[in-house]
Amino acid sequence: MSSARPRYFIGIDNGSQSSKVTVFDAHGRAVSEGRAALRPYDTPRPGVVEHPDDDLWTSIGVASRAALAAFDGDPADIAGVGLCTIRFCRAVLKADGTLAQPVMSWMDDRVGLPYTDTNPQAARVTTSSGYISHRMTGNFRDTAANYAGRWPLDPDTWRWTDDDAEIAKLGMRRELLFDLVLPGDILGEVTDAAARHTGIPAGVPVVATANDKAVEALGCGLRTPGTLLVSLGTYVAGMATGPRNVRDATDFWVNYASVPRSYLYESGGVRRGMWTASWYRDLLGEEVTAAARAAGLSVEDHLNEEAAKVPPGADGLMTVLDWLAPGDAPFRKGTILGFDGRHSRFHIYRSILEALAMTIHDTTTRMAEELGTSYREVIVSGGGSRSDLMMQINADVHGIPVRRAEASSAAGLGAAICAAVGLGVYADFEEAVTQMVRPGEVFLPHRDNHDLYRRLEPVYRDVRDHTDALYRRTYDIFG
Structure with a gap:
């Protein structure tokens, strides 16, 4: 040729x-x-x-x-x-x-x-x-x-x-x-x-x-240990790359990378991750669909636009993403808690997005600690990366620059x-x-928002300690 x-x-x-x-x-x-x-x-x-x-x-x-x-x-x-x-x-x-x-x-x-x-x-x-x-x-x-x-x-x-x-x-x-x-x-x-x-x-x-x-990681340009990739799809997880086959890891697992004899480190993830956002979108039904149509927007864009008006932290509303229970805890269920009179449907939507970012930040932080590294930037890929709101939430939660993967099919x-x-x-x-691989748009963290999410982290981390006992009891009734 x-x-x-x-x-x-x-x-x-x-x-x-x-x-x-x-x-x-x-x-x-x-x-x-x-x-x-x-x-x-x-x-x-x-x-x-x-x-x-x-x-x-x-x-x-x-x-x-x-x-x-x-x-x-x-x-x-x-x-x-x-x-x-x-x-x-x-x-x-x-x-x-x-x-x-x-x-x-x-x-x-x-x-x-x-x-x-x-x-x-x-x-x-x-x-x-x-x-x-x-x-x-x-x-x-x-x-x-x-x-x-x-x-x-x-x-x-x-x-x-x-x-x-x-x-x-x-x-x-x-x-x-x-x-x-x-x-x-x-x-x-x-x-x-x-x-x-x-x-x-x-x-x-x-x-x-x-x-x-x-x-996918290769198509996003994931090359150095100082970069974290967050994949926002049906399964949401964080990934990093490196040269070592780490045996007996406790806070991540080791997969094969696309570069020969390199490895992909994957954090714990969220099954039915962005699916949960889609489930909620569909649950809202025709009323939100009609509002989006009247605004000349897709339903997703309408939800993101309205949820962006909700304060970071969703006025205390929190979501625990167990819509598909893990095999070692089949009793778990998804949870949305903290309601009061301030909350709207858009608070719920934002709380789902925040829960995804907070969960992955927690699991990838523990992965970084075990690997003895830290992240300087985050690349976000998958369908959820098309949302500017989701990108900004990730930047604010992680506290470092977050870059959108440019390729539509990484x-x-x-x-x-x-x-x-x-x-x-x-x-x-x-x-x-x-x-x-061409770099996509970069979102920078807002310091006040990051500080708020840092204060929320231990609360999110402890929620299941309180809900597990309840769901164990209802599991005997409803399965």
């Missing part, structure tokens, strides 16, 4: 709610994109949560064809594809690489247990990325950086363990496992069948990335960065991030 011609990279981001496919130029600018929602999970019995039929591959095909249809460049200038999929899934495949059974979601109880070899058609066991890699290339090859969880992977070498007894302990045999490569390595080339399904030209190289959170951009590095367009990940 002549260096005078433009080069484009496709980032595939198969997330937990949709598949997004974006075509990026060599400077990280999105030139076209497509999206397809995933279907609702099948839950045929308690503990079983599956992606119906072949939904992951089907949705990637729909999104990819939409992105290519909107691409006005020359398909011959597409240099490569970066493949990123949902983490913690498990796929059981037949000998030909097709599904022997539905893909297990990350919420399926079985993915946290040793593999049980009960399917006579099972010839391979892999992750969602391994499955999609085979559909794209025909090769049984997968990134090592998507094998957090119950897999016989040595976290220091990023290779399968040499101990067959360890593999057997996890219910597996060596012949069931895929070949492993590192992020930035070539998985193979788009097959003719995959080209027909996705619209991507046959023969285009497909490059390995990592798990979806690590690829995971897609991270996947494209892996492709650009793997194909030699950039010498290494550092150069690729410098060239392809």
Whole structure:
């Protein structure tokens, strides 16, 4: 390919709610994109949560064809594809690489247990990325950086363990496992069948990335231990990066990063994080929808605009974000407390946003203390980052500058960065991030607001000590 011609990279981001496919130029600018929602999970019995039929591959095909249809460049200038999929899934495949059974979601109880070899058609066991890699290339090859969880992977070498007894302990045999490569390595080339399904030209190289959170972090420009990334999605968590596999961590857990043999440190998080804000938005119903319409705003923008008028701290209203109870405390419920005559629907909305920021500040502070580091800036990504109010609340809570991730699909951009590095367009990940990630808007903390949130922190930290006893009692009644 002549260096005078433009080069484009496709980032595939198969997330937990949709598949997004974006075509990026060599400077990280999105030139076209497509999206397809995933279907609702099948839950045929308690503990079983599956992606119906072949939904992951089907949705990637729909999104990819939409992105290519909107691409006005020359398909011959597409240099490569970066493949990123949902983490913690498990796929059981037949000998030909097709599904022997539905893909297990990350919420399926079985993915946290040793593999049980009960399917006579099972010839391979892999992750969602391994499955999609085979559909794209025909090769049984997968990134090592998507094998957090119950897999016989040595976290220091990023290779399968040499101990067959360890593999057997996890219910597996060596012949069931895929070949492993590192992020930035070539998985193979788009097959003719995959080209027909996705619209991507046959023969285009497909490059390995990592798990979806690590690829999102790369696309946000997370590179140094002094930067914290807060991901505001259905699951809200804080992330930092570093070179050490920290064993026996107590206030965070260690994941694989998108840069080979680097690690992503993840704080405790909030399940149903931004979902809780959406739940409340929908609960308000037509009255707020009509008010937003009359103001010429989306419902989210209307809520943010009105909640911005509410004083920091929401006049004492506090939210405890247990809309989905943790496994070790199934009795917990979500709590909103502290009501008096000052409070409106917008106080409630602001209190939900503040609770998200306060919770993650608490968990990431404990992570930083255990790592022996401190943060100089925060990057915020995900759907919640589009809210100026949420960005300012995060700046005020953390007390340091907070920067919005510029990319609309940070995971897609991270996947494209892996492709650009793997194909030699950039010498290494550092150069690729410098060239392809552009900084977004920065929000600076207001000192008075930060001081208020600091005073509230110990109150938030202690709330469950008081509510747990009540919810234990009601759990026996309502479950």
